[in-house]
Amino acid sequence: xxxxxxxxxxxxxxxxxxxxxxxxxxxxxxxxxxxxxxxxxxxxxxxxxxxxxxxxxxxxxxxxxxxxxxxxxxxxxxxxxxxxxxxxxxxxxxxxxxxxxxxxxxxxxxxxxxxxx
Amino acid sequence: xxxxxxxxxxxxxxxxxxxxxxxxxxxxxxxxxxxxxxxxxxxxxxxxxxxxxxxxxxxxxxxxxxxxxxxxxxxxxxxxxxxxxxxxxxxxxxxxxxxxxxxxxxxxxxx
Numbered sequence: 001x002x003x004x005x006x007x008x009x010x011x012x013x014x015x016x017x018x019x020x021x022x023x024x025x026x027x028x029x030x031x032x033x034x035x036x037x038x039x040x041x042x043x044x045x046x047x048x049x050x051x052x053x054x055x056x057x058x059x060x061x062x063x064x065x066x067x068x069x070x071x072x073x074x075x076x077x078x079x080x081x082x083x084x085x086x087x088x089x090x091x092x093x094x095x096x097x098x099x100x101x102x103x104x105x106x107x108x109x110x111x112x113x114x115x116x117x
Numbered sequence: 118x119x120x121x122x123x124x125x126x127x128x129x130x131x132x133x134x135x136x137x138x139x140x141x142x143x144x145x146x147x148x149x150x151x152x153x154x155x156x157x158x159x160x161x162x163x164x165x166x167x168x169x170x171x172x173x174x175x176x177x178x179x180x181x182x183x184x185x186x187x188x189x190x191x192x193x194x195x196x197x198x199x200x201x202x203x204x205x206x207x208x209x210x211x212x213x214x215x216x217x218x219x220x221x222x223x224x225x226x227x228x
Contacts, residue, residue: 004159035218042205042220043160058215090159105150105162106216113157 002027004109006091012115013081021076021112023091031094032074033058033106034066036087043090049074081116088113122219123206129225136193138222140206141186148209149182150216151191153202160205163191193224201226 004025013019025032033048035058045058049068063085065077074093078085091109124139140149148167152160166173166182166189173180179192193200203223207216 033216040220043218045215045217048215059217088157092160105165106160108159108161110159111157 002107004091004093004107006089006109006112008112009110010113012117014117015082016080019078019081019114021078021089021091021114023074023076023109024072025074025091025093025107026072027093027095027107028071029093029095029107030071031096032068033092034064034074034076035090035092036060036085037090037111038087046076046089081114083116086114086116123204123222125222126220127223127225129227130196132196132198132226132228134196136196136200136224136226138191138204138224140189140191140219142189142206142208142219143187144208144210146184146208146210149180149189150207150209151178151180151189152205152207152218154205154221155202163204196224196226198226198228200224 007022030051034046035043037043044060046064047058047066049055052068052071055066055068068074089112092106094106122141130136150165151163153163154160164175164178164180166180177194182189203221205218205221207218209216
């Protein structure tokens, strides 16, 4: 089954304790992205990756890191989490990010609800 | 900054009625997409309309796009209780490397 998986689904942690949220897709997609969703703000992009070893900042990258060593995985790293990073996080993927004639929809993971106390 | 702004923020209608949601955006786009999100779940793609298209249909969904007004609408006909969800528009830029999402419309269908 084609899907995007995220782990963990729920996480409660304390300020300053490094954490990683994993994301994996089995569709051989080149483009992957992380979003956070907060009430009244919709989805905001944190980082995205056009392909292996190619990553770039989205709209709200502060406090986050990513890496793309393999095509299927795109982990989100919070080196020193703070309470303002409490949010619902979504990973997404889609194929061929720069094909103007064949725009594809994004596939989303189920979400990771993170609480930082 | 947010590219898309949905209107209304929340909408409640009786089952069987039609639901219309609007999306406005600020800059030129390559495409506009609509997604649905059930409570606490991931987003699911519904329909995509390109900048050179004016209207598109998919089942009970009808999307229009007016690039001169920088706006789009999503019409769900003959609504069902299962349509209860949040609906988001997302715009794709000409580089196609990024989708920018709006803040969403919360739709409630009353049985």
